[in-house]
Amino acid sequence: MSRYDPASIEPKWQAAWDQAETFKATREGDKPKYYVLEMFPYPSGRIHIGHVRNYTMGDVIARYKLATGHNVLHPMGFDAFGMPAENAAMASGGHPKDWTYSNIDTMVSQMKPLGFGLDWSRMFATCDPEYYGQQQALFIDFLEKGLVYRKNAVVNWDPVDMTVLANEQVIDGRGWRSGAEVERRELTQWFFKISDFSQDLLEALDGLDDWPAKVKLMQANWIGRSRGLQFAFSLVDGAHGFDRVEVYTTRPDTLMGASFVGISPDHPLARELERERDDIAAFCRQARQGGTTEEALEKAEKLGFDTGLRVRHPFDTAWELPVYIANFILMDYGTGAIFGCPAHDQRDFDFATKYGLPIIPTFLPAEDSAPDLDEAFVPARTDRVHWVRAFDWPQDATGDQAVEAAIAFCEANGVGQGVTRFRLRDWGLSRQRYWGCPIPVVHCDTCGVVPEKKENLPVTLPEDVSFDTPGNPLDRHPTWRDCACPACGAPARRETDTMDTFVDSSWYFARFTAPSATTPTDRTEADYWMNVDQYIGGIEHAILHLLYSRFFARAMHLCGHLPEKSKEPFNALFTQGMVTHEMYLGSVLVEAPKTVFDEDLGQEIQSIGGSRAKYYYPEEVCRFEVDGKPAALLRKFVEGRGVDTSDTASLRDLWRRDWDLTEVGEEDPKLQVFPSAKMSKSKNNVVDPVNIIATYGADTARWFVLSDSPPERDVEWTAAGAEAAHRHLARVWRLAADIAGSEDAANAADEPLLRDMHKCIDEVTKGIESFGFNAAIAKLYGFTATVQKSAAGSAAKRAAMRTLAQLMSPMTPHLAEDIWAMLGGTGLIANAPWPVADAAMLVSDTVTLPIQVNGKRKSEITVPRDMPKDEVEKLVLQDRHVVRLLDGGQPKKLIVVPGRIVNVVL
């Protein structure tokens, strides 16, 4: 008999699907549609096992939906603009375009053998001019709708390379290449007016029932609606052209605890003082050092500079507060100015302590408590506290009540007004980089900023560029910048900024519905296929990508490119975990140990020499266990000593010995094993699916990445686990082959097998529908064992096996097709209707109830399924364990949950 041979069956069935165009998305018939999408990959060079897991999840859904009678759209593309292509060009001299397209070719050729049910005819890359040209058309539409504008914003500026740095290129406040201290510098940049939609983007989260609650919460916090008071402090000596400082606060109830006013170094008043005074200019310069990230700003030491200016407290004109310039106040938030209440804000407390400012509590934990002088008292705003400096609210009000009362009081007394603000800032889309979508506008001396005419799109990137000098090659390109003004025809200059790559990924899902349309979308196609019914991707995109996409969908709707229903483009969202792998760390001797004379000790000592860390590939390692803990030895070391790499006793023996390194270049044979490490090229623990497919086949890889962990969590790739998955698939194939050739008569074992089959259908179907892939696979393991052990007749076994193949087909489609064909299934299993569990086969006549005593399981009882409660109670009280524990007494309470459990309370 032949054996399970994925190398021959997998290409065979892939060819069959291709020929039948099984996965080509069509709008035929009156079938319901289903659009499943996984976040498209960046073409980094090779696919990794994490991609395999991600796309397998989508494929399980896509194939299941196809089997349940849907027209399925399951496309794939590439998020192809971005910095790595430019970095590669800088490092090895090629062109970003060549690097990118060559990577895409490689990755497609690596993905096809995995047998994903994708409609490859719809594939595109965001760097295709056909795609980014339509993106430019969208930009122009948004511009006309007032959704795009220009303003100044800060960037990371490398003063040595004279270039803008991405946040990840700023390491410890310095440029990654130059090592120079990074400065924050203002540039005029393009912005999308996402803030117009703050309220809508926040409120619409409520309707996203099939999104993870954590993602909605993260987005809600990011949008950050707050209710507060905006008011002005008047300057004691109105000077420098300013007579007031406008502030926004979410805690107006603590106004009587104010002890200073802080302004951003970029506040207009600070700017003015900077021009007048050298000391302030020096402080502002220092405050602008470092990167632009919120993390860098928050973690930086809080510094302030007393301007000498004073403002009056709005309720007491004799009460004067100092005005500080502070490095932690951002011009982008609120008004760029705050008042500090050190008693109730830890940051203000630290600031006040540092600069000797008063700490005035406005409320205390309780009536008799003393103010805490060690830290700020910051209770939840829903907690009742005891007010000592209230304006006009009860002494025991909560923070929330006090804030509302304070706003009302201030408004009534002419001190500012209540306002609702959002934390969400407009989306800065300008990038001073080459490998991105050119912003399609022209700068004309007479007409100003003019959008390019749509008939001139796409504005394509010039190909003759070089990356030997830092900065944007578009900016120094000799001819590309020069063009005619679309309005007046006079000589003008192209915009040299390109778009943030988040723009590219904010509408690709819509483009997949009509990837060749000569407008951004084709409304017939978009109206049919949108929305994405199931979107799958990493939790790292919970905020930015998903929020930007939600904004784009709204903006595209306003411009007529998407229907009303697509304002929320993703009906359901699933966030999957990573694939991890053990990491093996050893060391190489770089300096030989030697005997040296130690002056302090007055004797000769042995120096250990110097060594550097080295990470090893799994193939370079012999992995075993010592006392239940993972251990590893260098494979070449083991083999060099003639030890069998599968002989664990000898490996442990080698492991227990000490191996001194003596010669430079020698490697320590003993390696440290770190489990569950994030895969990283530099740590040499990346698992390449190409090797896995060559060894075990695609179905094994697909099965294993789904089997071992719930999909939202990380899964550890282990060679042993993959091996075991492969053994199981081979077992299933053999079992099918056995059953195909058997001729046993029907018998009494048929019914229990068929009952188990229906139970399996029910459980696996529920598992797939709820993303419980690992649990579904556990059931499939169990059912395989059941079929194997069953004494049922051949007809029942064939039915069970065909069903097993169908239930496995979303995960292991090639194996399933092979078994289907072996057992006489009609057509392709991919097109066969999904099996339906017979409800009558799922119920049994009796039920076993666990008996708890005081909540702990002590016994059990098997009773007819529909036995009345009081009869169950009688039986429970006769149970010998219950009798023993009752010890002649009466239970306080007897809880019977029909069909589930009994609890006796003593």
Next chain:
RNA sequence: GCCCGCGUGGUGGAAUGGUAGACACAGGGGACUUAAAAUCCCCAGGCCUUGUGCCGUGCCGGUUCGAGUCCGGCCGCGGGUACCA
């Protein structure tokens, strides 16, 4: 710093508030075999006094007849933090 998650045997994990540890890996034992591979079967959270005994889901407390699951507070790890994608 701030926001959001996660934490269960040696390991990955299972468990609508209802028998904690399904299924699998690693480990141990056995069958088959001249032998090996392959295959198949069995054992397996910890502890002890071996009783269907006690303890046990990161730590501390709470709600409940009953908590891995809900609530509060800690600890550890991970994601995001607006120019990585």
